[in-house]
Amino acid sequence: MKKRKISNVIIRRLPRYYRALDLLYRNNTERVSSSELGNLMGVTASQIRQDLSCFGEFGQQGYGYRVDHLRLAVRRIMGMEKQKSTVLLGVGNLGRVLLMNFPFEENAFSLDAVFDTDPVVIGKKVGRWTVRGVEELEAFLMENSVDVGILTVPKASAQEMTDSLVKGGVRGIWNFTNTEVSAGETIVENIHFSDSLLTLGYLIST
Amino acid sequence: MKKRKISNVIIRRLPRYYRALDLLYRNNTERVSSSELGNLMGVTASQIRQDLSCFGEFGQQGYGYRVDHLRLAVRRIMGMEKQKSTVLLGVGNLGRVLLMNFPFEENAFSLDAVFDTDPVVIGKKVGRWTVRGVEELEAFLMENSVDVGILTVPKASAQEMTDSLVKGGVRGIWNFTNTEVSAGETIVENIHFSDSLLTLGYLIST
DNA sequence: TAGATTGTTAATCGATTAACAATC
DNA sequence: TAGATTGTTAATCGATTAACAATC
Numbered sequence: 001m002k003k004r005k006i007s008n009v010i011i012r013r014l015p016r017y018y019r020a021l022d023l024l025y026r027n028n029t030e031r032v033s034s035s036e037l038g039n040l041m042g043v044t045a046s047q048i049r050q051d052l053s054c055f056g057e058f059g060q061q062g063y064g065y066r067v068d069h070l071r072l073a074v075r076r077i078m079g080m081e082k083q084k085s086t087v088l089l090g091v092g093n094l095g096r097v098l099l100m101n102f103p104f105e106e107n108a109f110s111l112d113a114v115f116d117t118d119p120v121v122i123g124k125k126v127g128r129w130t131v132r133g134v135e136e137l138e139a140f141l142m143e144n145s146v147d148v149g150i151l152t153v154p155k156a157s158a159q160e161m162t163d164s165l166v167k168g169g170v171r172g173i174w175n176f177t178n179t180e181v182s183a184g185e186t187i188v189e190n191i192h193f194s195d196s197l198l199t200l201g202y203l204i205s206t
Numbered sequence: 207m208k209k210r211k212i213s214n215v216i217i218r219r220l221p222r223y224y225r226a227l228d229l230l231y232r233n234n235t236e237r238v239s240s241s242e243l244g245n246l247m248g249v250t251a252s253q254i255r256q257d258l259s260c261f262g263e264f265g266q267q268g269y270g271y272r273v274d275h276l277r278l279a280v281r282r283i284m285g286m287e288k289q290k291s292t293v294l295l296g297v298g299n300l301g302r303v304l305l306m307n308f309p310f311e312e313n314a315f316s317l318d319a320v321f322d323t324d325p326v327v328i329g330k331k332v333g334r335w336t337v338r339g340v341e342e343l344e345a346f347l348m349e350n351s352v353d354v355g356i357l358t359v360p361k362a363s364a365q366e367m368t369d370s371l372v373k374g375g376v377r378g379i380w381n382f383t384n385t386e387v388s389a390g391e392t393i394v395e396n397i398h399f400s401d402s403l404l405t406l407g408y409l410i411s412t
Numbered sequence: 413t414a415g416a417t418t419g420t421t422a423a424t425c426g427a428t429t430a431a432c433a434a435t436c
Numbered sequence: 437t438a439g440a441t442t443g444t445t446a447a448t449c450g451a452t453t454a455a456c457a458a459t460c
Contacts, residue, residue: 009451011408015401019386033417042386045417046453053419061418062460078404079411093303098399101299107403147410148403171410174403180225180248189406191397193304195221197313197380198284200395202217204353204377205285215427239441251441252429259443267442268436417460424453431446436439 010051014078016041017051021071033064080108085146086174089161090153091116091131094176098152100127109148113140117157134164141168148172155179162188216257220284222247223257227277239270286314291352292380295367296359297322297337300382304358306333315354319346323363340370347374354378361385368394 020041024032035045052058052070055077059065075081086109088095095114104111114129115137116122122133132140140146141164149165151158151173158177165173165186172187178194226247230238240251247254258264264279265271281287292315294301301320310317320335321343322328328339338346346352347370355371357364357379364383371379371392378393384400 006412007451012401012405014408015398015404018404019384019401035417044453046455047451049417049419050452057419059418060460061458062416064417078408080404080407082411084407084410093307097299097303102399107400108407109403148406172406174406187406187409189402189409191399191402192221193308193397194313195218195225196395196397197315198221198224198286199218200354200378200380200393201286201290201314202220202284203393203395204290205288206212213427241441250429252431253427255441255443256428263443265442266436267434268440270441415460418458420456420458422453422455425451427448427450429446429448432444433442434444435442 006054010054013043013051014074017048018071018074018078018080021067021074024067025071029067031064032067032070034059036064082108084109084148085112085144086110086148086150087112087137087140087146087170088114088150088152089116089134089137089165090151091118091121091126092152092154095150095152096126098150099129111150112144112146115140134161137164138168141165141170146170148174150174150176151181152176212260216260219249219257220280223254224277224280224284224286227273227280230273231277235273237270238273238276240265242270288314290315290354291318291350292316292354292356293318293343293346293352293376294320294356294358295322295340295343295371296357297324297327297332298358298360301356301358302332304356305335317356318350318352321346340367343370344374347371347376352376354380357381357383357387359383 020037034048038045038048058070058073088099088111091114099111099114113132114126115132115134117134121131124131146168147170149170151161153161155177158179158181162173162181162183166183170186172189173181173183175181175188175190178192181188226243240254244251244254261283264276292310294305294317297320305317305320319338320332321338321340323340327337330337352374353376355376357367359367361383364385364387368379368387368389372389376392378395379387379389381387381394381396384398387394
């Protein structure tokens with residue numbers, strides 16, 4: 001096991017490993033070799049062995065990997081064995097989709113509270129949550145240790161809401177606003193719909 | 207100007223260049239140097255000059271880049287000067303968010319038709335579109351040249367819908383299903399919410 | 413044992429950064 | 437002209453692939 005720093009490219013492959021392994025697991029597959037897994041995922045067997053070697057030794061010469069064992073190892077590596085908490089800011093259309101449909105628990109997260117600025121929705125129930133006013137956010141973050149803030153607010157308030165979240169001590173921000181927010185040490189993970197579609201546009205135009 | 211193949215990392219930086227330049231443009235900034243732009247975007251000046259050199263020469267020694275000129279150049283590079291067409295498959299919650307709120311035109315796309323399998327919504331109006339049954343999809347793709355199919359269907363029908371889109375000759379698929387679909391030569395751009403959140407989970411756990 | 417497949421080292425390939433002559 | 441900044445070449449750094457001894 002090589003103890004070098006885990007690079008970003010490897011980190012972004014971990015969820016894909018997990019998805020592939022989870023699929024095999026659900027199909028009751030017992031063992032898988034690095035080349036089989038590579039075929040399934042569209043990467044080389046070499047890369048898989050190289051990646052896994054950053055975290056430990058999970059296989060067995062001449063046999064490969066036990067699917068259930070490796071799946072659990074990847075869960076552990078990604079920190080999925082410990083549930084993390086989130087709050088959602090912005091109960092607009094996208095916010096509602098996430099809170100109504102996104103499988104937080106499946107991904108080892110819980111959604112603990114939702115906030116908005118619109119007096120029309122504050123106090124109303126959306127799904128199993130009662131919408132709180134953002135003025136309560138600071139106090140909530142004080143009383144509850146929250147790991148991640150989910151940003152589904154309009155662009156215009158993205159930075160301000162980020163500042164509140166950072167001040168409240170969240171460790172990560174899941175940002176859907178298609179703007180860059182500055183959050184200091186706090187880790188920001190972006191889902192930029194527009195960037196993604198523009199990339200696709202480039203690729204089909206050439 | 208070096209005429210080497212444009213690498214994937216560079217392509218994925220193009221929308222970010224465009225966003226930064228568009229912001230400067232809206233602020234009526236006239237000129238920008240590679241180091242200023244680099245500061246703004248959080249990349250090195252060297253990288254910006256290196257990236258741009260793949261596509262041509264856009265700057266002027268001792269001066270930098272004209273913002274309006276470079277912004278237009280990036281638009282052209284990304285193929286934004288020609289509008290591309292899309293159809294949306296799956297008028298569930300996420301599908302509705304996209305068709306009601308996503309700024310297709312701003313990104314040089316149009317949304318031309320929406321399809322679903324649910325008899326309850328077929329024929330109904332959603333926003334400015336009348337939902338069509340998927341059985342009409344094939345004929346629609348025959349008659350209309352469609353560039354991109356948007357997949358906001360349940361996981362279970364993701365591959366089947368992909369097959370129809372590929373058969374119908376779309377050039378790209380914007381895939382929100384959090385599954386890998388095989389589409390042959392057709393380009394697939396994924397937005398995987400779960401992968402993204404799991405990545406964030408890893409980063410805050412270490 | 414013989415065959416298969418790992419984990420790891422070395423070789424290759426690609427991306428980023430540094431440096432600088434060219435020139436506005 | 438002097439200062440600033442480009443576009444490009446060369447140097448460095450990092451990621452992927454190939455190869456193979458170790459061993460189940």
